[in-house]
Amino acid sequence: MTALLEVAHVSKKFGNDTKALSDVNFSVREGEFVSIIGPSGAGKSTLLRCINRMIDASSGEINFDNVNILSLNKRELKKTRTKIGMIFQHYNLVNRLTVIENTLHGRLGFKTTFAGMLGIYTEEEKQQAIKILNVLGLNEQIFKRSDQLSGGQKQRVGIARALIQNPRMLLCDEPIASLDPSSSKVIMDHLKNISVKMGITVLVNLHQVDVALKYSDTIIGINGGQVVYNGSPKNITPDDIHRIYGSEAGKLIFDMGEIHAG
Amino acid sequence: MEADEKIEKISSQTLISNSPSKRIRIRPLTKASLVLRGTLVVLVLLTAYTFYTIDVKDVNFVQGMIGTAKNVKVMFLEPHLSHFSFSHALYQVMITLGLAFLTTVFGAIIAVFLSLFAAQNLSSKRVSVVIKGFAAFIRAVPTVLWVLIFAVAAGLGSVAAVIGMTFHSISYLIKAYSESFEELDKGVIEALQASGASWWQIVFQAVIPSSISYMISWTFMRFEINFAVAVAMGAAAGAGGIGFDMFMASSFYYDIREIGAVTYFILVIAILLEVLATQIKKRLKVNI
Ligand SMILES: Nc1ncnc2c1ncn2[C@@H]1O[C@H](COP(=O)(O)OP(=O)(O)O)[C@@H](O)[C@H]1O
Ligand SMILES: [Mg+2]
Numbered sequence: 001m002t003a004l005l006e007v008a009h010v011s012k013k014f015g016n017d018t019k020a021l022s023d024v025n026f027s028v029r030e031g032e033f034v035s036i037i038g039p040s041g042a043g044k045s046t047l048l049r050c051i052n053r054m055i056d057a058s059s060g061e062i063n064f065d066n067v068n069i070l071s072l073n074k075r076e077l078k079k080t081r082t083k084i085g086m087i088f089q090h091y092n093l094v095n096r097l098t099v100i101e102n103t104l105h106g107r108l109g110f111k112t113t114f115a116g117m118l119g120i121y122t123e124e125e126k127q128q129a130i131k132i133l134n135v136l137g138l139n140e141q142i143f144k145r146s147d148q149l150s151g152g153q154k155q156r157v158g159i160a161r162a163l164i165q166n167p168r169m170l171l172c173d174e175p176i177a178s179l180d181p182s183s184s185k186v187i188m189d190h191l192k193n194i195s196v197k198m199g200i201t202v203l204v205n206l207h208q209v210d211v212a213l214k215y216s217d218t219i220i221g222i223n224g225g226q227v228v229y230n231g232s233p234k235n236i237t238p239d240d241i242h243r244i245y246g247s248e249a250g251k252l253i254f255d256m257g258e259i260h261a262g
Numbered sequence: 263m264e265a266d267e268k269i270e271k272i273s274s275q276t277l278i279s280n281s282p283s284k285r286i287r288i289r290p291l292t293k294a295s296l297v298l299r300g301t302l303v304v305l306v307l308l309t310a311y312t313f314y315t316i317d318v319k320d321v322n323f324v325q326g327m328i329g330t331a332k333n334v335k336v337m338f339l340e341p342h343l344s345h346f347s348f349s350h351a352l353y354q355v356m357i358t359l360g361l362a363f364l365t366t367v368f369g370a371i372i373a374v375f376l377s378l379f380a381a382q383n384l385s386s387k388r389v390s391v392v393i394k395g396f397a398a399f400i401r402a403v404p405t406v407l408w409v410l411i412f413a414v415a416a417g418l419g420s421v422a423a424v425i426g427m428t429f430h431s432i433s434y435l436i437k438a439y440s441e442s443f444e445e446l447d448k449g450v451i452e453a454l455q456a457s458g459a460s461w462w463q464i465v466f467q468a469v470i471p472s473s474i475s476y477m478i479s480w481t482f483m484r485f486e487i488n489f490a491v492a493v494a495m496g497a498a499a500g501a502g503g504i505g506f507d508m509f510m511a512s513s514f515y516y517d518i519r520e521i522g523a524v525t526y527f528i529l530v531i532a533i534l535l536e537v538l539a540t541q542i543k544k545r546l547k548v549n550i
Binding site: 052054078079080081082084085086088090092093094095096097105106108109110111113116117118119158161162165171 | 447449450452453454455456457458459460462463465466467468471472474
């Protein structure tokens, strides 16, 4: 299988001395479920944002769907971004708008500026929005204002907004960091489904090692802006976890032991 | 014993003084508080000096007070209209309201677009600073002064009033609007950018829907201000409306009772506007 996403020698400097990423290399297959783990400040968010160029990488090459992301002009970049959905820790919905309005925002990149400004959507788009919201179990919430939803429901709207783009890939920046365990499980199950059933590639930044090990095809471990592990969750050893997390790893090894036992 | 010594040592290290002679200051004497105190002292001295040197000529203070009280009593307890009719007064109030409405609408439309570029999360830092700086300068000069400045070119009258009042409304609303735009979470803008939405789409689909109720409240607040200014403009700049009738009653006819009547007119309108504003804010659920 060919790679959908290829990240080669990517580095990112903020200012003169903050090196957020240094010489990051990895590739992701179509439909693969990849978790990026690492301590706070390791560069996980920066890495995700370099992929859809919310942040410009300082050097290196990023190929997505045979397109060199770093060489795109503004218009081409917008077009490529429509193929990449993004999901956030804080959901980032427009609180005052309804669930379906927020979902349809995922279509803005496909519309003329004017139609998008006025929020004019086709019937097909609206039907697709309702279909996606049904799949995500939000059929009762479709016309509710999004600030009336629970965290887990808001995150599902976030997923719906990404899915209606018909994306090839989802970038998820700590999607469950603000959720309780049961909502977290719902969200992770949906993301897994999306990758398995729809064949959409999923890249997730995660804090919880146990969750990453349970759901992922591949784990990428980052520490200090460098990839220190890239491989299957089955082969990961306490040593690897220690290298990814540095000295905080004591407790985490215990968690992993449980997973491997179970 | 040893523990006691240790505590002693720590407290002396952390400069907790045990001697009762030294009072503990809760509020440190900073430069700002010194300046504030100095200013207050100077103001008190100036006030005392003014009272001491005031020149009352032959007016007896007590008699003056009684006279004023009598005038106020006549003004508000015996109001009547003698030089124009009730319907004329009503019509003039409408003109004043119209002036306030027009300048608010003009100001709001122009301010919406400028404030998009003044909001730091939607614009570049440099453009934002330039626009906000300009707006702050315009705001610092009172509306009446702007009307008089434009009167140099347009002549005293309604044109100067409309331009001057619009000018000041724009700068006021730029501040209000751009600050409510800046309240919008950066993440929301990021989310729409990441899905390929354009700047104008983000403005109309996320920024304005999120701030619309604040914008309406601020605009209405400005309308109330503009009504008051429009009354003054009728008197001071010949812009017409109820303010002009009041000016005539006071400076031309010396008719205290008519001034009282006009004041009641303005008061009623002001109360109505206030009630309307409260209702709107209640509907929109905002507090400003
Ligand atoms: N906009 C920015 N400006 C300056 N430094 C930044 C910026 N964003 C992130 N950084 C720095 O880059 C490093 C990586 O941050 P981030 O990617 O957010 O880490 P993570 O998501 O793994 O917690 C951190 O040291 C952080 O302080
Ligand atoms: Mg992060």
